[in-house]
Amino acid sequence: MKNLTDEELMILVSNDNLDMMSILFDRYHIRIFNFLLKMTRDRDISQDITQEVFYKAIKYRKSYKKGKFSSWIYTIARNIFSDHYQRQKNKDQRLDEIEYKVERQEIDTIEKVEIKEQLNKALRELNPSDRELVIMNRYQGIKYQEIAEITGSTAGAVKTKVHRAIHKLKDCYLQNI
Known part of the structure; x- marks a missing residue:
């Protein structure tokens, strides 16, 4: 099953074979996390949003339209980040005022x-x-x-x-x- 493309795996997931999502998770969770970490500059928030991305990918698996999986999953990540950013903005906090907790190597x-x-x-x-x-x-x-x-x-x-x-x-x- 690991030889299947991302798109083939997501089609299986959209047909309720949820076990295949673990392969997609293994392939994408670090990329999504790193993308979000660069956007939020907060490790904890990035972890939370990454979890939410994969939760929503499973929840809305039926909406997958057989396009490029990476585009679909990044779109979900962008939307969740945007929602998070808007919530922060509504609390009168700006992105550059959020306390950064990134551990420095x-x-x-x-x-x-x-x-x-x-x-x-x-x-x-x-x-x-x-x-x-x-x-x-x-x-x-x-x-x-x-x-x-x-x-x-x-x-x-x-x-x-x-x-x-x-x-x-x-x-x-x-x-x-």
């Missing part, structure tokens, strides 16, 4: 730590949609076409938006040096 040199901190600061300064595009494309390695499917856009528009977001990130980064 040891890094060889102080210079690398400073560069990473400056880049993360610049990333936080981007608006949420630009940050999301940069994270999906540059950190997660998701191709423009797939991001287009996830966001309901065209590949050309996504490529342009990512290019502009990278320039904004570069400007923010250079201002912080």
